Every structure is written in C-alpha cells, then in structure tokens.
Amino acid sequence: MVVVVWEASVRLWLPAYLPTPSGVAGALWPTLTSESFGTALGETLGGVALGLLLGCAAGTALGLGLGRVPWLRHLSSPYISGLYAMPMLAIVPMATIWLGYSGQTRLAVIALSAFLPCAVSTGDGAREIPAQLGELSQVLRLSRLRVVLDVLLPSTLPFIIAGVQVAVGRALVGAVAVEFLASLPGLGTYILSNAHSFEQDAAFVAVLVLATLGIVARAGTETALRRLAPWHLHVNR
Template sequence: MGHGTAEPMTLPVRGLGTRRQRLQGYLLTGPTRIFTRHGRLRSPAATWALRVATFVAIMLFWTLVARGMSRALLVPPIDVVGAILDLTVRQPVIWGAIYQSLGTLLIGLILSLPFGIAVGLLMGRYRGVEQVLDPYVTFLYVLPNIALIPVFVLWFGYQLELRLVLVFFSAIFPLIINTMSGVKSVDSELIDSARSFTANERQLVRTVVLPAALPFIFAGVRLGFSGAWVGVITAEITTLVSGIGGLIVDYASSFQTARMFVPILFIMLVGIVITVGMGRLERRLAPWRRMATDAE
C-alpha cells in the first residue's frame, strides 16, 4: 500500500447547488423538456405558453399598480380594452389617423429606399466615393433628427413636406451603412469567378454583389423603417398634432388616459406587422440566407 494522502470522499450536499442542478436536469430531460441543451425552447407550444404567461403577469402587475394611482395618471388594462372598442368600432377615429401616418411613412420610404441603396452600393464598390461621403454619412447618422425639426419647420413649414423630410432623413442612413457593409462583405472568390466569365461591372453588381448583400440591405430596411416610423410620430407629436401621434397629444392634454394608450398600442402593432412582413419577404427573396443560418 502507498503512503500517500488519501483523497477524502465528498458526498453531495443537499443545498442550493443540488436543487439548481436538479432543476436544470428537469428542464432539459424531465417530462416537460422545456429547453434544449443549447438553451432554446423545445417546441412552439412551449414558446407560446411562456409568452402568454409573461403577458398575463404583466397585465396583473399593471392592474395592481393602477389600483393605487389616479385614473388621470394610469388606468387598468380593462379600461384600455374599452377605449380600443370605442376608437375602433363606436367612434372609429383611429383608422383615419393610421391611414394618414402610414401614407407619410410609405411615401418617405419609397423616396429613401432607391437613394440609400444606390449610395451604399457606390460607397461599397468604390473606395474613393466612400472616402468622400463617409464623414458626412457618419455625422448625419449620429445626429438626432429631432434636433433638425426647428430647421425643417423654417424650410418646409408645417405641411406634409416636413414629415416626408423627417422620414427620409430617418431612413436613409441605416440603408446606406448596411448596404455598404453588405457590398464589402461579398466573397472575393465570387467576384473573381464572375470576372473570369467576362462579366462587366453592371452584370457583376446585378448577379453577384446585390444578391450577396441582400440580407444586409434588408437589415438596413428594417432599421430604416424603425427610424422612419419614429420620425413620423415625432413630427406629428411635436409640430403637426395630426395623424396617430396627434391623437396621443389630444388625449393626453385632456387626461383621457385610457384613450391615450390606444394609439400607442397601434403604433407598436404597425411596427410589429411591418417588421414581420419584411422578415418573410427576406426569406422569400433570399432563401440561401435561411439555409446558411439553419446549417450553422
């Protein structure tokens, strides 16, 4: 027998660490199997169950907080539900406001999309263009658009042009930056292969560069939409007092708190619908991106 020091035998301690390990093992291998070993939810049913549970918890917390506050400051969720019915069915003023705000948003995006993609493409393909424009793009991108509202009011007044300019400035720079990044990230071997088949610059851009940069462009579109939607609401709240932003101001100034929450919720809903729609459009136009993500 050796004379070395024997290792003391350790026994599991019934404490916090053991309970935590049991819980982790139960979530990974137990009857419910909520999470996979990579930390993802195992099924869509589990995802929706947790989402519903979170929503119920938020509503209960909101109700409890509202009980101890004045109705002029905060109302319970049930009052907001009643206000939604009032503004969508009984007195459907919300639809006209949404139509006005979305019209401004879509016109501004239609104007900014081709310009932003074209400038980003030029900056990504030609180093000289990037060196000239990059300082100005960076400066205007980091500048809060709300700081330019007084200037835009002096130039364009309080008409539709003010909202369009705000939408354009809010959407254009994420488009430029993401398109430029996508163009720069194109695999050089793809470009060399296209040139070996005598592809000119126009063919190279159309068949190689733009398809490869499409996921980056869609990311820029999503960011641009978010900024543009913020620009529309900001213009309506601060200057025009019209559209869905104007409803927020009207109801807040008259302490109709329940009704004030209705346009806020619809602003969120419009953003979610358009973001999800653009995600599906991206998967349809760039299916190779989804296959690459699944492969990872």
C-alpha cells in the same frame, strides 16, 4: 400577474392620470373604429410608406456605391456616420424651418430616417462581397449591368433587407416625432391631444397600434429574408 398589478395600482393611486388595462380594452374597439383615429392612422401610414420608399431606394443605391467605390466611401462616410448618430428629434426643428409645418416636413424626416440605415447596411454588405465573385465576373466578361443584377444585388440582399428592417422602426419613430413637434395630423398628434384631454385610454390604444405596426414590419422583413435569401440563414447557423 402584471396586468392585475397594473390595474390595482392605477385604481388605488392614480386613477385620473394613467390608463388601466380594463379601460384600454374597453376603448379598443371604439377608438379603432372612430373617424378621427382612422384619419390619423392614414396620415401616418401614408407618410411612412412614401418616405420608406424614397429613403430606402436612395439609401440602397448610395450603399452599393459606398461599398464598391473607395473614393465615394472615404468622401461620404464621415457625414453619413454623423447623421446616423444624430437623433431624429434634432432634425425636426431644422426641417420645419426649411419646409414649414407641412406634410413635406414629415416626408423629409421619414425619408432621411430610412435612408441612413439602408445606406450603412447596404454599404457593409457590398464591401463583404468575395473578391472571387468579381474575378469570375471579369472572366465571364459580364457587363456592368449584369454584374449589378447577378452579383452585387444577390450578395448584398440580406444586408439590404436588414437595413430596411431598421429603417421601418426609425421611420415610425421619425413620423411620430415630427407629428409631436410640428403638430402635423397623424398618430403622434392624436396621442398628444388625447393625453392632454385626459383620454388616456384612447391615447394608449394608439400607442399599442404603433407597437403592433413595428412588430408586423419586423416579422414581414424576416419573412422576406427567409424567402428571398434563404442561403444567408443557412450560412449564419
């Protein structure tokens, strides 16, 4: 019903400015198989993958420290909270001044977008580790490395995955935002250039691809949570 109303409304009132469902469906295959779209998708996904890897690794490491080292938490929490509340769009102009209009700017914005939710979520998880586990590790005289591997990481794993889940969405938004504002090659620029050329169908296909990537990423993190930390699901039922 929604599709029918959408199609009829656009054809009656704004045929030159908005895409129709039939037009998007017709442009789907040509857009997905075009060289320009493939190049743009590769640029965005490459930046997102590397930025996620760097940001999530650094955020998880800092989050573990924030949860277990009180002085580090008190020192860093105000700055992390402030950055976390700041829209990524506000960071892009500063990043372009410091790093220029280059792939480094995109990587920095994506990494920061992923870093913050991972640090916050992992820190919350590390603080919630039961004191009994710490006492048990002392009784067993576990080394610091064994405590991290056998106690800290398994206990915080659900929170780490939850942070990654948020980080993926923020990384995609950050990538598109920096491509919009810095005119870097990628899906953001692809959408903008097609919209300016009144190729709304192709632009909407790219938007659908971004939405699909977000859905797939969320499903992937939920699957990882079920397989890697099944006890967490049983506890929260």
